[in-house]
Amino acid sequence: MKISILSTAHVHFEAFASAVKQCADTELAGIYDDDAHRGKKKAADLQTVFFENIHDALSVCEAVVVCSENAKHEELVLASIEANKHVLCEKPLAISTVSAERMAKKAVEQDVVLATAFPLRFNTPAMELKQVIDQKLIGEVLAFHGKNPGQCPKGWFIDKKLSGGGALMDHIVHLADLMRWLTGAEVSKVYAEADSFLVPCITIDDVGHVQLEFDNGIIADIDPSWSRPEGFPTWGGIDLRATGTQGAVDLRAYAQKVAQYNNTKTLHHDYGDFEYLYMMNAFVLAIGNQQTELANAWDGVAATKIVEAAYQSAKEHEVVTIA
Amino acid sequence: MKVVILGYGFIGTIHLNAYQKMNDVEVAGIYSTTKTGSIEGIKVYNDLDECLELADVVDICLPTFMHREIFEKAVAKGKHIFLEKPIAHTEEDCRFMLELEQRSNVKIMVGQVLRYFPEYRQLKNKIDPGKPASSLLSRRSQLPVSGKNWSLDRKNSGGVILDLLLHDIDFACWAFGPVTRIFAQSDTEHYYALLTLRHENGSITRLEGSWRYDGGFVQEAEIAQENELFTYNSQEVHPLQVHRNVLTSKDSTEIPAVLLRDAPWYLELREFIDAIRYDQPVPITLQDAYESTRVALLALKSADEKRPISLVKELNA
Numbered sequence: 001m002k003i004s005i006l007s008t009a010h011v012h013f014e015a016f017a018s019a020v021k022q023c024a025d026t027e028l029a030g031i032y033d034d035d036a037h038r039g040k041k042k043a044a045d046l047q048t049v050f051f052e053n054i055h056d057a058l059s060v061c062e063a064v065v066v067c068s069e070n071a072k073h074e075e076l077v078l079a080s081i082e083a084n085k086h087v088l089c090e091k092p093l094a095i096s097t098v099s100a101e102r103m104a105k106k107a108v109e110q111d112v113v114l115a116t117a118f119p120l121r122f123n124t125p126a127m128e129l130k131q132v133i134d135q136k137l138i139g140e141v142l143a144f145h146g147k148n149p150g151q152c153p154k155g156w157f158i159d160k161k162l163s164g165g166g167a168l169m170d171h172i173v174h175l176a177d178l179m180r181w182l183t184g185a186e187v188s189k190v191y192a193e194a195d196s197f198l199v200p201c202i203t204i205d206d207v208g209h210v211q212l213e214f215d216n217g218i219i220a221d222i223d224p225s226w227s228r229p230e231g232f233p234t235w236g237g238i239d240l241r242a243t244g245t246q247g248a249v250d251l252r253a254y255a256q257k258v259a260q261y262n263n264t265k266t267l268h269h270d271y272g273d274f275e276y277l278y279m280m281n282a283f284v285l286a287i288g289n290q291q292t293e294l295a296n297a298w299d300g301v302a303a304t305k306i307v308e309a310a311y312q313s314a315k316e317h318e319v320v321t322i323a
Numbered sequence: 324m325k326v327v328i329l330g331y332g333f334i335g336t337i338h339l340n341a342y343q344k345m346n347d348v349e350v351a352g353i354y355s356t357t358k359t360g361s362i363e364g365i366k367v368y369n370d371l372d373e374c375l376e377l378a379d380v381v382d383i384c385l386p387t388f389m390h391r392e393i394f395e396k397a398v399a400k401g402k403h404i405f406l407e408k409p410i411a412h413t414e415e416d417c418r419f420m421l422e423l424e425q426r427s428n429v430k431i432m433v434g435q436v437l438r439y440f441p442e443y444r445q446l447k448n449k450i451d452p453g454k455p456a457s458s459l460l461s462r463r464s465q466l467p468v469s470g471k472n473w474s475l476d477r478k479n480s481g482g483v484i485l486d487l488l489l490h491d492i493d494f495a496c497w498a499f500g501p502v503t504r505i506f507a508q509s510d511t512e513h514y515y516a517l518l519t520l521r522h523e524n525g526s527i528t529r530l531e532g533s534w535r536y537d538g539g540f541v542q543e544a545e546i547a548q549e550n551e552l553f554t555y556n557s558q559e560v561h562p563l564q565v566h567r568n569v570l571t572s573k574d575s576t577e578i579p580a581v582l583l584r585d586a587p588w589y590l591e592l593r594e595f596i597d598a599i600r601y602d603q604p605v606p607i608t609l610q611d612a613y614e615s616t617r618v619a620l621l622a623l624k625s626a627d628e629k630r631p632i633s634l635v636k637e638l639n640a
C-alpha cells in the first residue's frame with residue numbers, strides 16, 4: 001500500500017517514516033510539506049519524492065499519514081478524506097472538539113479509515129498491562145496514577161496558533177487514551193491546575209496536573225508537564241500505575257533502555273519494540289476492514305474533549321463535566 | 324527529665340527506642356490499656372492519671388481519635404507534650420487543642436517526622452524558594468496494622484489522606500508555603516487518594532497516597548523548577564538489601580528503611596527534649612502542624628463534596 005506523509009513538522013515524523021519503510025505492506029510514496037525547504041531536506045534524507053502540491057502527493061497514494069502542526073491537522077485530513085484516502089493522523093487529532101468531530105463525521109460520510117496515532121496501544125509492556133487488567137490480576141481497577149513528563153519540544157509547539165496549547169495539549173492525550181483503552185470507560189469529570197513557569201522565556205502552559213473521574217467511578221491523574229530539563233538523558237517517559245482491589249501494577253512504558261556515559265553527557269538508548277511499526281500494521285489491517293486495537297477518529301475526539309475540559313478547568317478552578 | 328509514653332503500639336515502640344539512646348531522659352512509665360507488668364524494665368500503667376503524675380514530659384502515641392482527650396488532660400496537669408501526627412482527626416478537635424495551647428505555658432511539639440528525614444531536608448534546601456515548583460509526591464504501602472484496626476476506619480484516623488499522606492502534605496506546606504486551593508479524590512474505603520494542591524507562590528503539588536500497594540514501602544518525590552529537576556525514590560536508594568530464601572511474613576505496618584546513625588524519630592524527640600532543657604522554641608509547633616493538618620482535613624472535604632476547595636473562600640465563609 002502506497003502511503004504519502006503530509007507534513008514533516010512533528011517530531012514524530014521520523015518514527016512514522018521508518019514505520020512506513022519497515023512495514024511489509026506499505027511503501028513510502030512521497031512527502032508533502034507546506035514548508036518546502038524543510039520537506040525537501042527530509043525527502044532527500046529518506047530518498048523519496050517531495051511534492052510541493054498536496055494534490056500531487058494525494059494522487060500517488062491510497063493512504064496518508066498526517067504529521068503536521070496540530071492546528072493544521074483538520075485542513076490536511078479533510079483534503080485527504082475528500083480525495084478518498086485513508087488517514088492516520090498524529091495526536092492530538094485536533095485542537096478543539098468541534099474540529100475533531102468535523103473530521104470524524106467526514107470520515108464516516110466518505111467511508112474511509114480515520115485513525116488517531118496513539119502508539120501506546122501497541123507498546124509491548126502496555127499491551128501486557130492490558131492482559132493483567134483484563135485477567136483481573138489486580139481485581140477491579142480503582143485508580144490510575146499517570147506521568148507523561150517530557151522536555152519542551154520548542155519550535156511551533158510553543159506557538160499557540162500552531163499547537164493549540166502547550167504541555168496539556170501535547171501530553172494529556174496519550175495516557176487519557178491508554179486509560180480509556182484499558183478499561184473501556186469514559187472520562188466524565190476533569191479537574192486541572194496549569195501554569196507556565198518551568199521553561200524560561202515561554203508563556204504557553206508548561207506545567208499541568210490533571211485529575212479525572214471515569215463514568216464507572218475510577219479516579220485518575222496525569223502529569224503532562226514539560227518538566228525534563230535539557231540535560232535530562234532522554235525525552236521523558238510514560239509511567240502508569242493501576243491500583244485495584246487486589247493489588248497494583250506499575251507500567252514504565254519506555255524503561256527498556258541502555259545507558260551510555262561519556263565525559264560530557266549521559267545518553268539512553270531504547271531497546272524496546274518499535275510500536276510505530278505495529279501501529280502501521282494495524283492501520284493497513286483496519287483499511288482492509290479488520291478489527292484492530294487502532295484508535296479511531298472517535299477515540300481522537302474523546303481525548304480532545306478531555307484536553308479541552310482540562311484547559312477550561314484550569315481557567316475556572318472548577319470541576320468540568322464532559323457530556 | 325522524666326518522660327511517660329502514652330500508648331505502646333507501633334510508634335510508641337519506636338519512641339521508646341529513641342529515648343533509650345538519651346542519657347538525660349528517663350522513661351518513667353508506659354500507659355497501656357492492653358498490657359500489664361513492665362516493658363524493658365519500665366512499669367506499665369493502666370491508669371492514665373497515675374501515669375501522668377510521674378512525668379515532666381508526656382509523649383502521646385495513642386490512636387488519633389484519642390489525641391484531644393489525652394492532650395487536654397496533659398495540659399491541665401501542666402506537662403510538656405510531644406504529640407504524634409496528626410494533631411487530631413477533626414477540625415473541631417484541632418481548634419480546641421490550639422485554644423488550650425494558647426492558655427498554657429508548656430512546650431508542645433508535633434511529630435511531623437518527615438521534616439527530619441535527611442533526603443527531604445536535602446530537597447527543601449536545594450530548591451529555590453523564590454521560584455514556584457511543580458511536584459509529585461507519592462507514599463505507598465500495604466494496609467497498615469493497628470490496635471483493633473482503628474487506623475483503617477476513616478472516622479477514627481482520617482483514612483489514607485490524614486494518616487499517611489499528611490506526611491507529604493506537611494512537606495509540601497513546609498517546602499512550598501501556604502496552600503490556596505485543594506482538590507482530592509479517593510476510593511470509598513479511603514485506602515487510596517489523589518490530591519492536587521495549589522500554593523500561594525504558584526507552586527502546584529500532586530500527591531498520591533496508597534494503602535493498596537504490595538510492592539514494598541515507597542516514598543517518592545519529584546520536584547521541577549525552572550530548568551531544574553529533583554528526583555527521589557526510596558526503593559531506588561536502598562544502601563543494603565538482604566535477600567533470604569525463607570518466606571517472611573508481611574503483617575506489620577511498613578515504614579521507610581532508614582540506614583542512618585540517628586533515625587528521624589530520634590532526631591525529632593532529641594530536639595524536643597533540648598527545647599525543654601534550654602527553654603528554646605520547639606521546632607514544630609501545634610500551629611505549624613495545624614497548617615498542614617487543615618489542608619489534609621479540607622482534602623477529605625473536597626473528596627466528599629467532589630469539588631475543589633479554595634482556602635481564601637473557606638476562610639471568608
Ligand SMILES: NC(=O)c1ccc[n+]([C@@H]2O[C@H](COP(=O)([O-])OP(=O)(O)OC[C@H]3O[C@@H](n4cnc5c(N)ncnc54)[C@H](O)[C@@H]3O)[C@@H](O)[C@H]2O)c1
Binds near residue numbers: 332407
Ligand atoms: N510519625 C510516624 O511515622 C507515625 C507512624 C505511625 C503512627 N503514627 C501516629 O501515632 C499514633 C499511634 O499510631 P500507631 O500506629 O502506633 O497505632 P497502634 O494501634 O500501633 O498503637 C496504638 C496503641 O494504643 C492502644 N490503644 C488504647 N486505646 C485504644 C483504642 N480505643 N483503640 C485502639 N488502640 C488503643 C493500643 O493498644 C496500642 O498499644 C497515631 O496518631 C498515628 O497517626 C505516627
